[in-house]
Amino acid sequence: MKVVDLATVEADLARIGRVLDRRPELRERTAQFLAGDLPVLEDAKMGRTRGEPMEQIALRVSPDAMERARKLAERISAGGVLAGSETTPSMVLREAIEIGLDKIEAKLKVGKKSKR
Numbered sequence: 001m002k003v004v005d006l007a008t009v010e011a012d013l014a015r016i017g018r019v020l021d022r023r024p025e026l027r028e029r030t031a032q033f034l035a036g037d038l039p040v041l042e043d044a045k046m047g048r049t050r051g052e053p054m055e056q057i058a059l060r061v062s063p064d065a066m067e068r069a070r071k072l073a074e075r076i077s078a079g080g081v082l083a084g085s086e087t088t089p090s091m092v093l094r095e096a097i098e099i100g101l102d103k104i105e106a107k108l109k110v111g112k113k114s115k116r
Contacts, residue, residue: 061093069093 020027061069069089076087 059093065093069096 020030066089069092072092073087073089076092
């Protein structure tokens with residue numbers, strides 16, 4: 001069992017409180033998130049809502065594609081859609097798949113367009 005230093009926890013909570021006092025927009029978003037009223041950050045960046053079901057798959061990509069996804073994730077995080085949040089290479093690859101599917105469907109004039 002891990003011992004918790006209550007003085008450290010109280011100091012950390014006080015520091016968080018000071019940050020939220022200086023940033024009312026962050027305080028509001030934090031309250032909404034804790035109440036479950038905001039989409040998950042990953043889904044919000046990619047234009048999805050919490051209720052939209054997703055399937056998990058295993059996918060092999062080339063080292064070059066992975067490196068490109070890492071670099072794009074870093075750029076998006078640095079000047080991101082949601083300031084202060086982190087974009088992952090997986091998020092970039094998911095978005096690339098969605099965009100690619102939309103383009104293929106449009107070219108073939110088949111399928112259902114995504115919610116973009």
